[in-house]
Amino acid sequence: MKPLLSTLKSLTGFVTKYIGVIIIAFTIWACVTPSMFSWTGKLYVGLLGRRHVRHGALY
């Protein structure tokens, strides 16, 4: 358990330090291959009480 938590803590430090770069990288990735991430939008809106959202309109 301890090695796993230690690894997670290191990963947390890395991710929080480079969050800007990571966001930009994923933004570009999402622009290039939208189908890869479209499911996250549905999940996110689903959690907020809507089933599907595309281009701001409810389906």
Next chain:
Amino acid sequence: MFGMGLSIRANDFKMVLANPKEVILGGVLLQYTIMPLTAYVLCKVLNLPTDIAIGVILVGCCPGGTASNVITYIAKGDVALSVGMTIASTLLAPLLTPFLIYSLGGTWVEVSFLAMVMSVVKVVLIPVLVGIAIHHFFGKKLEALLATMPLVSSIAIVMIIAGIISVNVTKIFTAGLVVLAVVILHNLIGMCLGLTAAKVLRVSYPKETAITIEVGMQNSGLAVSLATLHFAMNPLATLPGAIFSVWHNISGAIFASIRQKHDGTETLVGSNVVKSAE
């Protein structure tokens, strides 16, 4: 928001009570005046289309983002003050955010105040309060796990942004440049006015840094949520929030790299005062 709640400790509330002047001025007054009014003026001056104007107003009326705490830390600013201001603006968001959107956004579209209050309570207040409660009652047992919560929050933010971008790629390529320009202007004007206000208040250098970052960085995820839930008829309204969430991390990181080079400053981390080595 749940991750933010988990990271809040009793000492953070003590900080709010110990420095009410800075927290109220920076976290509430400056936060809820500079960014909303800048958004409104930009929309009017640039004569933005309704969809984009609503999105910009939403970003301006949101509380300070939790990323501001990390950026303040990197900038060697007053982290405790930053956390205090984020808590104050977030806890007041269920009332102030819908009120400002209703007052400023009502120029363009009809805004349902009560429905928006409920959304902010659902998206912000409940997750934060549940997080605080879990940390309070099970904090010691979950201490090791809580240290990894920023990772979970970061993954969630990245996935939310990627999800929003992926379903809005067409819109980004058609209206993206206009929105990007407005977002950059909004953020930079907000940070400049925040820094000016902090200098007028004659607070210390680390506090100046914290106030500037707090004013400039917004909870743009909330703006995207509200745009999605309440302005479905205005499809471009989600775009400013999505682009802001990327941009404010870039501008914040640049600002932090400039501020952290300041010589002989005091840096506050929690209750510890540390003299900068640089």
